Amino acid sequence: xxxxxxxxxxxxxxxxxxxxxxxxxxxxxxxxxxxxxxxxxxxxxxxxxxxxxxxxxxxxxxxxxxxxxxxxxxxxxxxxxxxxxxxxxxxxxxxxxxxxxxxxxxxxxxxxxxxxxxxxxxxxxxxxxxxxxxxxxxxxxxxxxxxxxxxxxxxxxxxxxxxxxxxxxxxxxxxxxxxxxxxxxxxxxxxxxxxxxxxxxxxxxxxxxxxxxxxxxxxxxxxxxxxxxxxxxxxxxxxxxxxxxxxxxxxxxxxxxxxxxxxxxxxxxxxxxxxxxxxxxxxxxxxxxxxxxxxxxxxxxxxxxxxxxxxxxxxxxxxxxxxxxxxxxxxxxxxxxxxxxxxxxxxxxxxxxxxxxxxxxxxxxxxxxxxxxxxxxxxxxxxxxxxxxxxxxxxxxxxxxxxxxxxxxxxxxxx
Amino acid sequence: xxxxxxxxxxxxxxxxxxxxxxxxxxxxxxxxxxxxxxxxxxxxxxxxxxxxxxxxxxxxxxxxxxxxxxxxxxxxxxxxxxxxxxxxxxxxxxxxxxxxxxxxxxxxxxxxxxxxxxxxxxxxxxxxxxxxxxxxxxxxxxxxxxxxxxxxxxxxxxxxxxxxxxxxxxxxxxxxxxxxxxxxxxxxxxxxxxxxxxxxxxxxxxxxxxxxxxxxxxxxxxxxxxxxxxxxxxxxxxxxxxxxxxxxxxxxxxxxxxxxxxxxxxxxxxxxxxxxxxxxxxxxxxxxxxxxxxxxxxxxxxxxxxxxxxxxxxxxxxxxxxxxxxxxxxxxxxxxxxxxxxxxxxxxxxxxxxxxxxxxxxxxxxxxxxxxxxxxxxxxxxxxxxxxxxxxxxxxxxxxxxxxxxxxxxxxxxx
Numbered sequence: 120x121x122x123x124x125x126x127x128x129x130x131x132x133x134x135x136x137x138x139x140x141x142x143x144x145x146x147x148x149x150x151x152x153x154x155x156x157x158x159x160x161x162x163x164x165x166x167x168x169x170x171x172x173x174x175x176x177x178x179x180x181x182x183x184x185x186x187x188x189x190x191x192x193x194x195x196x197x198x199x200x201x202x203x204x205x206x207x208x209x210x211x212x213x214x215x216x217x218x219x220x221x222x223x224x225x226x227x228x229x230x231x232x233x234x235x236x237x238x239x240x241x242x243x244x245x246x247x248x249x250x251x252x253x254x255x256x257x258x259x260x261x262x263x264x265x266x267x268x269x270x271x272x273x274x275x276x277x278x279x280x281x282x283x284x285x286x287x288x289x290x291x292x293x294x295x296x297x298x299x300x301x302x303x304x305x306x307x308x309x310x311x312x313x314x315x316x317x318x319x320x321x322x323x324x325x326x327x328x329x330x331x332x333x334x335x336x337x338x339x340x341x342x343x344x345x346x347x348x349x350x351x352x353x354x355x356x357x358x359x360x361x362x363x364x365x366x367x368x369x370x371x372x373x374x375x376x377x378x379x380x381x382x383x384x385x386x387x388x389x390x391x392x393x394x395x396x397x398x399x400x401x402x403x404x405x406x407x408x409x410x411x412x413x414x415x416x417x418x419x420x421x422x423x424x425x426x427x428x429x430x431x432x433x434x435x436x437x438x439x440x441x442x443x444x445x446x447x448x449x450x451x452x453x454x455x456x457x458x459x460x461x462x463x464x465x466x467x468x469x470x471x472x473x474x475x476x477x478x479x480x481x482x483x484x485x486x487x488x489x490x491x492x493x494x495x496x497x498x499x500x501x502x503x504x505x506x507x508x509x510x511x512x513x514x515x516x517x518x519x520x521x522x523x524x525x526x527x528x529x530x531x532x533x534x
Numbered sequence: 535x536x537x538x539x540x541x542x543x544x545x546x547x548x549x550x551x552x553x554x555x556x557x558x559x560x561x562x563x564x565x566x567x568x569x570x571x572x573x574x575x576x577x578x579x580x581x582x583x584x585x586x587x588x589x590x591x592x593x594x595x596x597x598x599x600x601x602x603x604x605x606x607x608x609x610x611x612x613x614x615x616x617x618x619x620x621x622x623x624x625x626x627x628x629x630x631x632x633x634x635x636x637x638x639x640x641x642x643x644x645x646x647x648x649x650x651x652x653x654x655x656x657x658x659x660x661x662x663x664x665x666x667x668x669x670x671x672x673x674x675x676x677x678x679x680x681x682x683x684x685x686x687x688x689x690x691x692x693x694x695x696x697x698x699x700x701x702x703x704x705x706x707x708x709x710x711x712x713x714x715x716x717x718x719x720x721x722x723x724x725x726x727x728x729x730x731x732x733x734x735x736x737x738x739x740x741x742x743x744x745x746x747x748x749x750x751x752x753x754x755x756x757x758x759x760x761x762x763x764x765x766x767x768x769x770x771x772x773x774x775x776x777x778x779x780x781x782x783x784x785x786x787x788x789x790x791x792x793x794x795x796x797x798x799x800x801x802x803x804x805x806x807x808x809x810x811x812x813x814x815x816x817x818x819x820x821x822x823x824x825x826x827x828x829x830x831x832x833x834x835x836x837x838x839x840x841x842x843x844x845x846x847x848x849x850x851x852x853x854x855x856x857x858x859x860x861x862x863x864x865x866x867x868x869x870x871x872x873x874x875x876x877x878x879x880x881x882x883x884x885x886x887x888x889x890x891x892x893x894x895x896x897x898x899x900x901x902x903x904x905x906x907x908x909x910x911x912x913x914x915x916x917x918x919x920x921x922x923x924x925x926x927x928x929x930x931x932x933x934x935x936x937x938x939x940x941x942x943x944x945x946x947x948x949x
Contacts, residue, residue: 507933
């Protein structure tokens with residue numbers, strides 16, 4: 120029997136989602152897998168038959184290294200939610216038909232909550248039909264909101280980018296001796312992990328943001344304006360970090376106060392950008408100060424050039440562990456990171472029952488937010504600091520980081 | 535007689551404006567200057583008496599290196615335009631009084647057009663009153679719009695950041711197999727150098743932006759929409775780079791079509807942000823596609839973590855040359871970069887009469903823009919490519935680049 124595997128990437132990309140792919144590829148090759156297939160654009164691609172043979176792209180150790188420094192999903196992504204097993208058997212049948220055609224022994228999916236839901240359903244369906252194919256998930260999300268795992272690959276690199284840019288912007292904003300406020304809008308709809316990471320900028324050479332607002336705490340406009348007013352009495356240039364998802368007590372998102380959302384969205388999706396722009400405009404007219412907003416936007420998940428080396432290594436380890444688990448006979452599991460006790464930071468990979476992970480959201484513990492709701496505590500810093508440490512030794516060409524590119528999307532399955 | 539010098543930084547900061555400061559400091563020390571003063575917040579600080587003794591901050595070779603990787607103006611900046619000599623003699627008198635008090639022999643100003651205007655006026659005034667103080671300018675501006683010099687320190691690093699992020703965003707935007715357009719808004723009011731730099735992303739592993747719009751060419755909405763429509767027939771995910779300063783034929787800035795400007799500006803200054811947001815909204819409603827905008831914002835001038843090593847070295851060289859010129863008796867000059875002929879890129883520093891530089895604006899030659907006004911030519915690429923090459927070996931601590939910080943702003947002049 121052939122020992123073929125297939126891997127897909129799903130949901131929003133991260134700076135290190137390809138390091139997990141590299142880990143899966145490298146471990147599968149070491150464990151003498153025959154074919155290592157990639158689904159192009161996730162399960163959607165599998166259904167359409169757009170499959171890539173990864174060994175055509177990854178031939179050398181340098182290719183692995185370049186894959187690890189390539190942002191976004193090398194294989195392309197999708198946002199495809201499987202129906203419940205009772206209802207959509209046709210889709211499940213088609214997926215298993217494709218997998219059997221390719222003689223797949225193990226199926227890996229690198230993604231967030233929705234992707235883990237896919238793994239869960241496919242593993243359950245396999246049990247029902249008596250298929251021996253193994254299904255293992257490898258976690259990724261910059262949002263860090265997956266349950267059970269200490270943190271998710273992707274978070275550390277986004278946090279490193281955010282902390283670095285926050286530090287550089289604080290430097291920049293202090294250049295003029297004028298009253299000014301800069302509001303940084305950071306990703307995170309329901310969880311404030313990334314916004315909290317802006318506090319990592321704080322150190323001997325930087326004061327860090329003056330105020331930090333996470334979506335875990337209701338936002339109050341009056342108290343916000345008051346705090347800014349008070350801060351202006353002791354300093355001239357303020358930098359404030361807010362999560363895109365902050366909402367008033369009544370549940371209205373702050374960004375809904377902004378024109379932009381009405382303008383931009385052609386799909387009826389509620390876009391969550393605009394909160395910083397709105398708050399800057401309010402401060403400017405209420406306090407008469409110079410106020411500007413900066414959206415960190417998708418740069419947060421794409422800035423592989425400043426990825427955290429710890430994050431890259433853990434993403435790679437997670438992928439490799441997924442392969443070992445599948446080849447050991449496990450299925451319906453997600454790889455998690457477990458932080459070892461002790462002073463020195465260390466994480467090990469394990470697997471965990473996917474039923475207990477999928478569709479749960481992990482927010483920042485309220486005890487890690489200060490009483491005023493304007494900062495994170497030392498516990499948060501101690502948790503997040505090691506995750507941004509270490510720099511990747513990027514390969515540059517012509518002044519720019521080199522990326523690996525998927526050129527030919529479709530390959531024929533073997534006869 | 536003492537051999538004291540004073541240096542200031544002025545205008546918008548860049549990622550390497552402190553490398554010029556480091557060059558001035560290092561060369562002045564090597565040439566055995568006595569005191570090396572810094573004006574805190576430029577000429578404004580000099581007038582107020584906020585002066586720093588730089589040797590208190592820069593003690594080791596590592597300090598020099600850290601100064602070179604610190605974004606923004608280490609000494610703080612100002613936007614202070616000197617009056618014409620005829621009219622404002624009081625201010626000139628006060629400046630020279632301060633300089634004489636500090637026994638200054640040479641005055642250096644690192645900045646753009648306005649700063650060179652300051653050097654020009656002070657040098658002329660010195661001539662009138664028979665002062666022997668030398669005045670030399672060191673160029674900086676991310677906009678690259680200073681006349682005579684081949685390019686300006688600061689441009690290469692901003693261009694490297696823009697090209698890197700453009701490349702990473704193109705990767706990111708291709709993850710989903712959906713019709714989408716991403717519009718990147720890049721700095722540059724009248725000159726498209728930075729927007730053109732997005733084309734540097736193009737290479738074996740990246741197609742580069744699909745369309746590039748510089749402020750040198752009038753923007754036409756219908757032709758723009760048509761081009762996007764046509765591109766969608768051959769590909770799904772488009773990335774478009776525009777300059778914040780693009781304007782319609784009648785001179786109206788595209789950004790003026792956007793709500794944002796009315797909201798944000800408390801000072802009556804016309805803010806130039808919002809063009810990308812407006813165009814994304816238009817495309818979204820006219821073509822029914824997913825459209826988003828990303829403003830590169832001040833990150834462009836602050837992203838020292840990915841500064842070009844060529845740029846850092848040239849900024850340093852410019853500072854050092856300024857000191858040698860002043861000590862050789864030159865005054866009323868700006869340091870320029872001159873590109874040597876030949877295949878291998880090489881720039882040398884020279885000085886140039888400031889009268890012929892100040893207040894001139896250098897835009898992208900029209901022959902370096904394609905006929906349709908939607909891209910830059912190979913000449914542009916050949917010009918800009920060497921300026922982004924080389925990576926700085928950044929010193930990190932706790933996962934973040936280390937910066938040098940000015941702690942105590944005011945020092946007493948010596949007795």
